[in-house]
Amino acid sequence: MIFSPTRNLAIDLGNNNTLLSDQHTILLSEPSVMVMNEINHKVEAIGEKAYEMFEKTHENLRPVKPLRGGVISDGESAKKMMKEMVHKIGKPSFFTGGFNYLISGVPFDTTPVEKRALRDTLEQFTAQHTHLVHEPLAAALGMGLNIQEPEGKLVVDIGGGITEVVVISLSGIAAFQSIRVAGDAMDEEIQDYFRRVYNLAIGLKTAEAIKKKIGCVFEPVASADETLLVKGKDLIEGVPVSKVISQVELSRVLERPFKQIEECIHQSLEICPPELAGDIYKSGIHVSGGNSVLKGLPERFAKIFKLPVHVDPKALYSVSNGVRAILSSPAKYKAILM
Numbered sequence: 001m002i003f004s005p006t007r008n009l010a011i012d013l014g015n016n017n018t019l020l021s022d023q024h025t026i027l028l029s030e031p032s033v034m035v036m037n038e039i040n041h042k043v044e045a046i047g048e049k050a051y052e053m054f055e056k057t058h059e060n061l062r063p064v065k066p067l068r069g070g071v072i073s074d075g076e077s078a079k080k081m082m083k084e085m086v087h088k089i090g091k092p093s094f095f096t097g098g099f100n101y102l103i104s105g106v107p108f109d110t111t112p113v114e115k116r117a118l119r120d121t122l123e124q125f126t127a128q129h130t131h132l133v134h135e136p137l138a139a140a141l142g143m144g145l146n147i148q149e150p151e152g153k154l155v156v157d158i159g160g161g162i163t164e165v166v167v168i169s170l171s172g173i174a175a176f177q178s179i180r181v182a183g184d185a186m187d188e189e190i191q192d193y194f195r196r197v198y199n200l201a202i203g204l205k206t207a208e209a210i211k212k213k214i215g216c217v218f219e220p221v222a223s224a225d226e227t228l229l230v231k232g233k234d235l236i237e238g239v240p241v242s243k244v245i246s247q248v249e250l251s252r253v254l255e256r257p258f259k260q261i262e263e264c265i266h267q268s269l270e271i272c273p274p275e276l277a278g279d280i281y282k283s284g285i286h287v288s289g290g291n292s293v294l295k296g297l298p299e300r301f302a303k304i305f306k307l308p309v310h311v312d313p314k315a316l317y318s319v320s321n322g323v324r325a326i327l328s329s330p331a332k333y334k335a336i337l338m
């Protein structure tokens with residue numbers, strides 16, 4: 001007897017975080033990383049457990065990050081990681097007919113080859129309907145915006161590998177710019193700063209932790225009293241040392257990646273058709289993605305663009321929540337499903 005499939009799955013396979021949900025709730029949210037055992041060629045760990053092992057492994061354990069710049073850069077690893085993650089939430093068996101709808105976000109600025117790599121990753125799961133949806137559109141839905149009306153909406157998604165800026169109207173993208181400058185670039189900037197200025201080597205995990213704890217992108221709101229003790233290795237002496245960094249200093253370090261992101265926003269506003277620009281003047285900028293929660297971002301964008309700034313209070317879940325909304329009524333969003 002063949003059962004009809006009942007399970008639907010929304011996927012946000014992000015550069016840094018992977019989220020799996022059904023139409024009701026988030027089922028899994030884990031870092032997009034894994035560790036391979038080089039002796040038996042098996043997956044040693046995925047997600048949170050693998051992230052803890054990162055930068056602390058030895059030659060028998062190989063850390064793997066299957067995505068770069070927001071897209072799959074290592075297809076085989078992406079397949080393995082997704083297989084383990086879907087297994088973790090309880091993959092439907094052959095007898096229950098697999099998935100019904102499987103909908104995954106994909107950055108707007110992707111090549112056909114990059115889209116193919118994502119489809120290949122998804123094809124290992126049996127599903128009646130497999131679709132891709134552009135992440136900025138999903139993020140807009142996740143933020144509760146009506147993407148179907150003839151009203152321009154400016155969405156900026158600052159993820160881990162890619163920042164995408166789009167103007168949405170009538171379920172489509174009327175103007176866009178993207179840049180491979182996002183969270184990873186900020187972490188690298190922090191790591192590089194410690195090396196250049198203090199001869200202090202720190203890992204990327206430490207750089208990211210500094211950003212999350214005291215990160216700020218607008219000096220006027222940064223606090224000089226907000227400081228953090230950073231531990232690393234002295235590059236000259238080779239011994240473990242520590243250094244205190246303040247939020248004010250960090251806001252200067254993050255200046256460069258933020259200028260690049262703002263240039264991207266300026267360009268999309270420049271190419272935006274005038275009627276839609278008029279709408280954006282009223283509705284402002286809608287910001288999503290993990291790095292949008294950085295302190296000072298609303299004040300900084302408001303000063304530079306002279307527009308209202310709305311940061312999604314659930315910025316890490318905007319795309320996932322949007323794909324979930326599509327899962328609940330696929331027919332309504334048929335126009336944006338690929």
Ligand SMILES: Nc1ncnc2c1ncn2[C@@H]1O[C@H](COP(=O)(O)OP(=O)(O)OP(=O)(O)O)[C@@H](O)[C@H]1O
Nearest residue numbers: 014015016017070159160161162183212289290291
């Ligand atoms: N509290 C926080 N403060 C600052 N940055 C944060 C915070 N929490 C997460 N981040 C950053 O958000 C990024 C991850 O965000 P998100 O999950 O939206 O990215 P992603 O979807 O995996 O990447 P992409 O959209 O590029 O594929 C990382 O760079 C992480 O360092």
Ligand SMILES: [Mg+2]
Nearest residue numbers: 014015159319
């Ligand atoms: Mg994302």
